[in-house]
Amino acid sequence: MRALVITAPGAAEIREVDEPVAGPGEVVVDVRRAGICGTDIEFFTGEMAYLHTGHAEYPIRIGHEWAGVVSEVGQGVDRDWLGARVTGDTMLGCGRCRRCTQGLQHVCAERFELGIRGGLPGALAEKVAVPASSLHRLSDDVDDVAGALVEPGGNAQRSVQAAQLSPGDRCLVTGPGTIGLLCALFARAAGAEVHVLGRSERSLAFARSLGVEGAWTEDTLPDLAWDAVIEASNAPHLPARALDLVEPGKRVVYVGLAGSPSTIDTRDLALRDVTAVGILSASPGLAGTIEAYASGAVDPRPLVAATVALEDLPGILAGERPAGAGPGPKIHVSLREEGRP
Structure with missing residues (x-):
């Protein structure tokens, strides 16, 4: 073969x-x-x-x-x-x-x-x-x-689940690649107001075509209260930026991996009472992803x-x-x- x-x-x-x-x-x-x-x-x-x-x-x-x-x-x-x-x-x-x-x-x-x-x-x-x-x-x-x-969708499904979004919550997804965009689709299916942070206008325009409420660069990102930030990029500086952006008492989910080490200040994590969750694999999310695709909740x-x-x-x-x-x-x-x- x-x-x-x-x-x-x-x-x-x-x-x-x-x-x-x-x-x-x-x-x-x-x-x-x-x-x-x-x-x-x-x-x-x-x-x-x-x-x-x-x-x-x-x-x-x-x-x-x-x-x-x-x-x-x-x-x-x-x-x-x-x-x-x-x-x-x-x-x-x-x-x-x-x-x-x-x-x-x-x-x-x-x-x-x-x-x-x-x-x-x-x-x-x-x-x-x-x-x-x-x-x-x-x-x-x-x-x-x-x-x-289904496999990339399982990573996204788990990321959104970890964000513990409620209908009406505002979620920022950093990185409009496959995982990030799937996170945006699952977050919208959960009833959240979804925004995407990226770099190129082409990728941001595509994100808008999927129905997200906002697609921004770091220079144009509005000063809004983010109930969850899902960090799905490969940029070494964005894990720390995600922690800066999320509302105190809320959640940051890390599913993206940079090619070089990225750092966060755990003092910010603790003093702002933020929960940070890492997502490695689609495994626990595969069945739920298939169900979401089959129902049409996520395409x-x-x-x-x-x-x-x-x-x-x-x-x-x-x-x-x-x-x-x-x-x-x-x-x-x-x-x-x-x-x-």
Whole structure:
């Protein structure tokens, strides 16, 4: 089968590789659609932290935002999974440690991360093998486009949940990338007044098209009372700025990661009685995200700017923008036999 392989910083190619086989407790999924995210770009550039901690190494087969159809089940797996449209969890814990038994497999010290950590081949390929325990069914109300946006949506759903927004609250989301915009959509679904902070007019105009109440730069941000700030950027200075902006007694949620260390003054945190929450993974938010997509409360599909073929990915990772791409931040790959929809 064909799969994307990153062989070194700045080097990626499509290779013919062996098809996966479903081991005990596993399934093989025919991937229909997958997404590219910032983590994938960092693997291509060589900046991804796991490359420097020993949790990942080249060559690596990336891809952790996906939707597909189960085509093979391994020993011990219910055959009812065959033919099911599914997506799956990225974080695969050991299943035995204290964290896993408490439902915190996404922070298991021995976890694998699909297409990211521990050498587990990812979903930017025609097929992928995953544990059946990681699967989530997709209803007919969640098409392949939305299905491949469940993983980033789970991060956003958890971020908004952590913000503890009530209808009428005012929420500021910093960083209008995929996660930030999904946070904005989930916050609007929760009844909040949502504003977005960004840099480029193109990204801010796109945020406005999604129905946010305001889209601002740091220079134009109005002096308003923010009941929650969700920091979803990669800017090292914005975590501290988020703490400055949020109302005393309210919440800051940190879901973005900068490429260099960012700092906050914990004296400000304590003296203003602010609650700060960090969000690592979509895992506990996957089911709720699928429900939100299925009900129509959140529609993530406008975020997809273009859908390309697997062969186009090396250029996309190198920074090429597909011809005719829309204004959204997300690039998808179609692996359906009939070609790109």
